[in-house]
Amino acid sequence: MDLFEYASSRKKEKEAPLAARMRPRTLDEVVGQEHIIGKDKMLYRAIKADKLSSIIFYGPPGTGKTTLARVIANTTSAEFTQLNATTSGKKEMETAVNGARDRMGMYGKKTILFIDEIHRFNKSQQDYLLPFVEDGTVILIGATTENPYFEVNSALISRSVIFELRPLSKDNIRTLLERAVKDEERGLGSLHPVLEPDAADFLADIAGGDAREALNALELGVLTTEPSEDGRIHIDLDTASECIQKRVVRYDKTGDQHYDTISAFIKSMRGSDPDAAVYYLAKMLYAGEDIKFISRRIMICAAEDVGNADPMALVVAVSAAQAVERIGMPEAKLILSQAAIYVASAPKSNACTEAVFAALRSVRSVQTTVPAHLQDAHYSGHEKLGHGTGYKYAHDFPNHYVEQQYLPDEILGSKFYEPTENGYEQKIREYFRKIHPEG
Numbered sequence: 001m002d003l004f005e006y007a008s009s010r011k012k013e014k015e016a017p018l019a020a021r022m023r024p025r026t027l028d029e030v031v032g033q034e035h036i037i038g039k040d041k042m043l044y045r046a047i048k049a050d051k052l053s054s055i056i057f058y059g060p061p062g063t064g065k066t067t068l069a070r071v072i073a074n075t076t077s078a079e080f081t082q083l084n085a086t087t088s089g090k091k092e093m094e095t096a097v098n099g100a101r102d103r104m105g106m107y108g109k110k111t112i113l114f115i116d117e118i119h120r121f122n123k124s125q126q127d128y129l130l131p132f133v134e135d136g137t138v139i140l141i142g143a144t145t146e147n148p149y150f151e152v153n154s155a156l157i158s159r160s161v162i163f164e165l166r167p168l169s170k171d172n173i174r175t176l177l178e179r180a181v182k183d184e185e186r187g188l189g190s191l192h193p194v195l196e197p198d199a200a201d202f203l204a205d206i207a208g209g210d211a212r213e214a215l216n217a218l219e220l221g222v223l224t225t226e227p228s229e230d231g232r233i234h235i236d237l238d239t240a241s242e243c244i245q246k247r248v249v250r251y252d253k254t255g256d257q258h259y260d261t262i263s264a265f266i267k268s269m270r271g272s273d274p275d276a277a278v279y280y281l282a283k284m285l286y287a288g289e290d291i292k293f294i295s296r297r298i299m300i301c302a303a304e305d306v307g308n309a310d311p312m313a314l315v316v317a318v319s320a321a322q323a324v325e326r327i328g329m330p331e332a333k334l335i336l337s338q339a340a341i342y343v344a345s346a347p348k349s350n351a352c353t354e355a356v357f358a359a360l361r362s363v364r365s366v367q368t369t370v371p372a373h374l375q376d377a378h379y380s381g382h383e384k385l386g387h388g389t390g391y392k393y394a395h396d397f398p399n400h401y402v403e404q405q406y407l408p409d410e411i412l413g414s415k416f417y418e419p420t421e422n423g424y425e426q427k428i429r430e431y432f433r434k435i436h437p438e439g
């Protein structure tokens with residue numbers, strides 16, 4: 001690189017967005033992702049030892065996939081070549097592979113080929129890479145926001161180690177914001193801005209684990225805000241909300257607004273008002289509420305307030321909770337909306353809830369013994385104790401039902417579950433009347 005090229009590259013670096021300038025250059029500068037680059041983890045050791053095999057980084061935007069690739073580039077003794085699947089084609093791949101083959105043949109030097117957005121390569125493009133990954137001509141590092149098991153050829157997957165990057169925590173993003181404010185070389189430190197604590201909390205919260213979004217908002221705020229009377233640029237809560245183009249919702253997740261909103265959400269589902277339920281859901285999502293917390297409340301409501309009036313409500317709620325964990329935001333809001341509206345629209349019954357509380361009261365107040373004919377008979381000598389003797393197997397009788405005592409003698413005749421006439425519980429009531437015509 002000559003003097004002109006060096007000066008040009010330095011100018012580009014200074015003019016790059018804050019998120020690009022603040023990109024960590026070493027492993028020690030990386031924030032978050034301790035589950036894969038903690039000092040006791042395999043990837044950390046492999047980077048430090050410069051002993052990498054082909055890997056694929058998978059995770060949401062702004063979580064550090066390209067950052068880790070750049071750290072590897074700064075650490076490795078191998079040649080580092082980068083392609084972006086959105087702008088590169090087979091010609092660029094051939095050039096990269098030919099260069100790698102020449103370096104290996106002439107100098108015995110390895111080549112790391114980093115392909116950003118690798119999921120955007122079609123099957124034939126991915127197939128082209130396979131023999132060169134397999135014979136070691138290149139060590140592949142792929143980065144993708146899509147599930148690689150769906151978007152990357154299985155042959156490449158089998159020859160790579162998959163590392164899933166998680167959304168950065170709020171503490172992680174606050175650390176990056178504070179670092180950017182103080183760094184005078186690459187950050188905003190030369191402007192001496194003041195990032196107010198509530199603004200930092202808001203940006204860290206609303207960014208949803210995306211460091212790039214938070215840093216871009218911070219840079220916009222600093223570059224467009226006039227200095228205050230003290231001569232310094234103050235980034236307060238209102239400025240932060242404008243810069244990230246999201247209104248501040250007065251929703252303290254440890255205060256009254258949190259409890260009031262979740263209470264209204266649950267009561268709206270219980271009260272069969274899907275419009276109100278989805279409104280409070282949207283308010284929580286907009287304010288950055290934990291989507292796992294929301295999904296837990298929907299599951300509880302499905303069991304507590306819908307119950308057997310619509311047994312599918314709990315199935316939908318549980319499936320939604322699993323899907324939310326696997327997919328994450330922003331798509332999780334669609335899943336939560338479906339589940340909340342289903343539960344709100346379902347017929348209601350708290351008969352199952354009342355049943356278990358009534359049974360618990362009985363358990364606490366009365367000492368009982370399991371009837372002998374219901375006791376375990378799966379061992380030798382049970383007949384001598386009378387265990388299991390006289391038990392009638394329901395499936396041996398018409399309609400798979402036989403009259404038999406199940407409750408302990410001490411509480412015989414007790415009623416805990418009283419199905420309502422709502423939804424599916426009406427069918428349960430009809431079934432009980434059929435098998436117990438005497439009432």
